[in-house]
Amino acid sequence: MQDLKAILFDTFGTVVDWRGSLITELSEFGSARGLSVDWTAFVDDWRDAYKPSMDRVRRRDVPWTILDALHRESLEMLVAKYGVTGLTEADLDHLTRGWHRLHGWPDSVAGLTRLKRKFIVAPLSNGNVALLVNMAKFAGLPWDMVFGSEIPRAYKPDPEVYLGACSMLGLAPEQVMMAAAHNYDLSAARALGMRTGFIARPTEYGPKQTKDLRAESDWDVISNSIEELAEQLGCEI
Amino acid sequence: MQDLKAILFDTFGTVVDWRGSLITELSEFGSARGLSVDWTAFVDDWRDAYKPSMDRVRRRDVPWTILDALHRESLEMLVAKYGVTGLTEADLDHLTRGWHRLHGWPDSVAGLTRLKRKFIVAPLSNGNVALLVNMAKFAGLPWDMVFGSEIPRAYKPDPEVYLGACSMLGLAPEQVMMAAAHNYDLSAARALGMRTGFIARPTEYGPKQTKDLRAESDWDVISNSIEELAEQLGCEI
Structure with a gap:
């Protein structure tokens, strides 16, 4: 990597x-x-x-x-x-x-800020651009770019969402990591040649969550927070 | 406004x-x-x-x-x-x-940082996304979103470039200001109902510059730097 x-x-x-x-x-x-x-x-x-x-x-x-x-x-x-x-x-x-108006997890802003010094960081989300831009202002998320779903006019896990973002960044899929708390999203990204980073969010769906409790494949990085992802990718504090 | x-x-x-x-x-x-x-x-x-x-x-x-x-x-x-x-x-x-790898004018980072506290700030440029994202990393430009030309697959001053960006932000044209050192760009934006901010850059083309030396219409704001634009729009330092 x-x-x-x-x-x-x-x-x-x-x-x-x-x-x-x-x-x-x-x-x-x-x-x-x-x-x-x-x-x-x-x-x-x-x-x-x-x-x-x-x-x-x-x-x-x-x-x-x-x-x-x-x-x-x-x-x-x-x-x-x-x-x-x-x-x-x-x-x-x-x-x-x-x-x-959604709040980041406690590690989100700090983790993204660390990663941003070394990498381009952007959401690749099914949210629309206005939703994601307003969310970033509200939660203080320091994105370099915002890939909303109406740019490709498609929703994940359709391949054009992932490949379109890599292409717009002028990067090959293997130069780009998809980071997600959801195994299906990483499966779709890996199938297209992207790197994969799992971030466990075992309480996303509340105390009774049953899915995505853990990494279900040998993703390139497996972590418990965005800060831990930054640590594993060698980003200084 | x-x-x-x-x-x-x-x-x-x-x-x-x-x-x-x-x-x-x-x-x-x-x-x-x-x-x-x-x-x-x-x-x-x-x-x-x-x-x-x-x-x-x-x-x-x-x-x-x-x-x-x-x-x-x-x-x-x-x-x-x-x-x-x-x-x-x-x-x-x-x-x-x-x-x-282009450097900002001396007032650019400070001015954008001031404006960003109150407004969404983004480039609306004929550059492609990778060019603009890499430029922002290089020059430290704190964009909230990057509107590169391959999002609408069109170049300014074609109307869909301006209207597409307003639409993606979920805003009416009158809620969005186009800021530019070029009168033609502001004319196109005004014709679509956007607000306009002129920033004089009389040395952009070097010491012999002949065009865009000054505002050629009664743009909503006329300034000599992005910091001055922020000042006129009531953004605190």
């Missing part, structure tokens, strides 16, 4: 704690409005809607749609399901943009 | 001193190789080749081509014209990538 030049990060779960951030935000919103809702279940349902909604786009059952719009559609479904009433258009927009 | 959220920057000439940087780099390269060439004229010719080469792409006389490749083509022409001999493939690649 002596020729490694760039590290591309999955974001939801790998860099930011979407679940904890959204449960806190929605609970505060609900309290302020006097709404009695199980917000933890609500957030878990919201995330569960993500893959099916994205797969409809990947199968081209629906035209290209950015993640903000998919989040909004599933939010409207859940508002009905949980019987949340009295929300205005502005409320729905604000809640959808909760995905722009 | 109370709703201004993002500032997009032209880069060559506006943020970085391409001419001074390349003259220095090529002169050092020439000295080390014992080449006797008028490198100032060489660099001015190289930049003069930029617009015609890009216009061929804009007119679709040739397929989509990134700026790195256009720079390489014109470099090969100039190497022949100036009778430079003995260059290897690696030399030509290194010289082409001289455009990735």
Whole structure:
């Protein structure tokens, strides 16, 4: 990996704690409005809607749609399901943009800052550009570039997402590492010749998480945090 | 401009001193190789080749081509014209990538750092993503996002370049300012509803510069540096 030049990060779960951030935000919103809702279940349902909604786009059952719009559609479904009433258009927009206001894991900013001195660091995410740029401002993520999904107009794990980013960086896949807390994402990247870095996030889905608890292959680097990834790649503090 | 959220920057000439940087780099390269060439004229010719080469792409006389490749083509022409001999493939690649190693004007990093606290800051440049990302690493430019030309696969002043960036940021054109040292760039942005910020760079083309010496319209902000732009937009030091 002596020729490694760039590290591309999955974001939801790998860099930011979407679940904890959204449960806190929605609970505060609900309290302020006097709404009695199980917000933890609500957030878990919201995330569960993500893959099916994205797969409809990947199968081209629906035209290209950015993640903000998919989040909004599933939010409207859940508002009905949980019987949340009295929300205005502005409320729905604000809640959808909760995905722009996610906090990094405690090691994220420090780890990325270390890696950035030696490598190009960028998200390679299914989030849209505005979501990722706003998230970076909110959470202080020091990206060199932001690869949002509407640049290739495709969602991971479709190959053009990974290869398009390598190409735009003017790098061969073997000069680029995919870093993720999800084994499927690293499998897709490895199949295309990229390097792979696993970052364990065993509480991403809460205390009852059952998948991605550990590396399921011999990824090039296996770590428990972005700081540990930086350490293993020889980046000084 | 109370709703201004993002500032997009032209880069060559506006943020970085391409001419001074390349003259220095090529002169050092020439000295080390014992080449006797008028490198100032060489660099001015190289930049003069930029617009015609890009216009061929804009007119679709040739397929989509990134700026790195256009720079390489014109470099090969100039190497022949100036009778430079003995260059290897690696030399030509290194010289082409001289455009990735341009220094900011003295106010650029400080000005962008100030603006970044309040606004999204990004290049909106005819450079390709790799060129702009590498330039940012080299010159320390603290971009939030990098809008390279292969994202829209179009070159300024084509409207889709400006509108595509606003759309990816999830912003209306009036929430976004184009900042440039070139009046034509601001004219194109204003015609699409964007805000405009002029930054005078009267020595971009050297001591004999004749164009873009001053603002040629009542741009929303007219300044002499990126720091002055930040000052006028109320960004604290």
